[in-house]
Amino acid sequence: MRATRGILIAVGVLGLVLGAVVLLLKQDPMQIVGVGLWVLAAIVLHDGILSPLVVLVALLVRRAGRRIPFAVLVIVQVGVGLGAILSLLVVPEIYAKTLGVANPTVLPFDYGLRLALSWLVIAALTALACVAYLARIRRSRAGAALPARPASPTSGS
Amino acid sequence: MQRLLSDLRRVVGAPARNPRSAVVLGRLLGIAFLVCFGTGLYSHFLQEPLPWMRFPTQPTQLYQFTQGLHITAGIACFPLILGKLYAVFPELFQTPPLKGVVHLLERASIAIFVGASLVQITIGLLNTYQWYPWPFGFREVHFALSFVIIGSLAIHIGVKLPIISRYWTKNRARMAERADAADVTAADADAPASATDAADAPAFDAKAGVAASRASASGPAAHRPARGLTGRLLRWIDGTPAVAEPGVDRRGFFALIGVATAAVVGLTAGQSFAFLSPVNAFAPRAKDIGPQGVPINRTAAAAQITAEDVGPSWVLSVTNGDRMLGLTRDQLLAMPQSEVDLPISCVEGWSQLAHWKGVRIRDLAAAVGAATGAALTVTSLEKEGGYRIMQMGPEYVSDPTTLVALELNGETLDIDHGYPARIIAPGRPGVLQTKWLTSLEVS
Numbered sequence: 001m002r003a004t005r006g007i008l009i010a011v012g013v014l015g016l017v018l019g020a021v022v023l024l025l026k027q028d029p030m031q032i033v034g035v036g037l038w039v040l041a042a043i044v045l046h047d048g049i050l051s052p053l054v055v056l057v058a059l060l061v062r063r064a065g066r067r068i069p070f071a072v073l074v075i076v077q078v079g080v081g082l083g084a085i086l087s088l089l090v091v092p093e094i095y096a097k098t099l100g101v102a103n104p105t106v107l108p109f110d111y112g113l114r115l116a117l118s119w120l121v122i123a124a125l126t127a128l129a130c131v132a133y134l135a136r137i138r139r140s141r142a143g144a145a146l147p148a149r150p151a152s153p154t155s156g157s
Numbered sequence: 158m159q160r161l162l163s164d165l166r167r168v169v170g171a172p173a174r175n176p177r178s179a180v181v182l183g184r185l186l187g188i189a190f191l192v193c194f195g196t197g198l199y200s201h202f203l204q205e206p207l208p209w210m211r212f213p214t215q216p217t218q219l220y221q222f223t224q225g226l227h228i229t230a231g232i233a234c235f236p237l238i239l240g241k242l243y244a245v246f247p248e249l250f251q252t253p254p255l256k257g258v259v260h261l262l263e264r265a266s267i268a269i270f271v272g273a274s275l276v277q278i279t280i281g282l283l284n285t286y287q288w289y290p291w292p293f294g295f296r297e298v299h300f301a302l303s304f305v306i307i308g309s310l311a312i313h314i315g316v317k318l319p320i321i322s323r324y325w326t327k328n329r330a331r332m333a334e335r336a337d338a339a340d341v342t343a344a345d346a347d348a349p350a351s352a353t354d355a356a357d358a359p360a361f362d363a364k365a366g367v368a369a370s371r372a373s374a375s376g377p378a379a380h381r382p383a384r385g386l387t388g389r390l391l392r393w394i395d396g397t398p399a400v401a402e403p404g405v406d407r408r409g410f411f412a413l414i415g416v417a418t419a420a421v422v423g424l425t426a427g428q429s430f431a432f433l434s435p436v437n438a439f440a441p442r443a444k445d446i447g448p449q450g451v452p453i454n455r456t457a458a459a460a461q462i463t464a465e466d467v468g469p470s471w472v473l474s475v476t477n478g479d480r481m482l483g484l485t486r487d488q489l490l491a492m493p494q495s496e497v498d499l500p501i502s503c504v505e506g507w508s509q510l511a512h513w514k515g516v517r518i519r520d521l522a523a524a525v526g527a528a529t530g531a532a533l534t535v536t537s538l539e540k541e542g543g544y545r546i547m548q549m550g551p552e553y554v555s556d557p558t559t560l561v562a563l564e565l566n567g568e569t570l571d572i573d574h575g576y577p578a579r580i581i582a583p584g585r586p587g588v589l590q591t592k593w594l595t596s597l598e599v600s
Contacts, residue, residue, distance in 0.1 A: 001319070001322070004315075004318065005315045005318050006315070007315075008314050008315030009311070009312050009315035011308070012266075012309060012311030012312030012313075013308065013312065014308065015304045015307050015309070016269070016304070016308040017308075018304045018308070019303070019305035019306075019308060020301075020305070022300060022301040023297075023298070023301040023302075026294065026297035026300075027293055027298065027301075031292060031293035031294065034293045035276070035293050035298055035302075038276045038280075038293075039269070039273055040272065042271075042275035043268060043272045043275070045275075046242060047246075051242070055168065059394060059397045062398050062399075062400070063397050070400075070401035070402045070405055070406075071402070074405050075409070077409060078409050078412050078413045078416065082416055082417050085235065085236050085417040085420075085421065086417070086420060086421065086439075088235065089232070089235060089282065090439050092282070092283060093286050093439065093441060095288075096286035096441075097286075102287060102454065102455070102456070102459060103447075103453050103459075103573075104447070105447040105452035106287055106441065106454075107286065107287075107441050108442070108443050108446055111439065114438050114439065
């Protein structure tokens, strides 16, 4: 493992150097500063804004949902997360279209409408999943509450 | 500082934020990165070949596939990288933050890795939207960052190899989690509650796990309660109910990343892969639209092609040293015609299979006495643009499916598709399928 690790790290350093050289050769200093700022901004946006927001939402959901079955909270969070990730990709697309397109075959759809419809579909599927889950636990609780039949005293638990 | 970090680490802790999640998602993300890197390099060298490079012309849809895969895998990286970063987020608050020079370098390499990866997939996506809100060149920086990312990926795997190996399979992960829990129990025998915490969310580093669980087990009693806003915030967080069912929480996390990856891929890959075209809801391009059912990037108007340029006086000049032919469109149409089904495959990932009819380029090269193995310099009428002059290697010149196309899908070529004549060759990026031809020169 030691040799493998050494080789991986050496290859990795070579890659970094190559990337830096390509950048230096192909971009002027102001452009390189621009790249650095973008990399920094990406870290700050993710670690400083997006991730704390996710932590906060998870806390708020748990506080607000004390009386709600935990699995239902999780299902709702999956639905919201899915919509959020889809929006992350599509909202810039909606904006890019407002800037004007080179020709009608570029960004041909009404992405805003489609995103709104997706949220509706996700909301409906999430609700369905919650209902299905609640029905299932109600059934299994009802099953467990039934008195055990004398013929098979060990079953039903 | 130390205390704030361990408080933060405790606060952001969650059942799915553990080494096993990081390994599972890291594997998928690593594969996606390697696919993007390989297909990206292929696309790069197709456009800027080194002198000795020759490329396959069969299967004719190779580039359509590799570049579709490049863009699709890039899109899949969004949910995967968000999931991976979610799993390792508590590591941001590791204590001590720096243990020495090597540790500093390691953390710096991870910062570069994360930042460069996020920028890479973001500018790649925005490029497919043809939106360029950055102060640098897209192609150059996308190319340079690919080496930075693959380099830091190799370093990352090298550094984390022991953890990766410990958590590679489900069984090994379970053993590792039990061992971590035992470590903690042994090291912290008077606080058995912390052992179950550690079992729920094993730490990335057993020693750090012990330290963290000691810190959290001894809890606020061990140090002064935090004052001010931080204190109030921590109390508010501590008053929040704990994750009731860690297993359900973990499954929800993986369900989210799985469904989100399937959704972003499924709803966009139809721009590249025909079988997904019916569910293409969000891709920046769609199949079967545009003049003659084929999408366009550069219109005749954008390339400043005038009606006069392509009027009756248009001729295609074919030269080989002193030998020169000037062919009108009618003369080209009078030559033996070939029909081929070839895709237009854009570097932006979209592609469109189409039916082309025209003159084999090798017949035109032979007409001016070009030797076998000759290459061509192809020039467009467009006034400016990086692809006005295109080099065509001998593998494409000699291929029987490479045409000077005159018709598209059974009709005279639309002016936006390169009327009077354009190139169509197998397995090349769309930017090299030169439109509005003016000359072919044997080189």
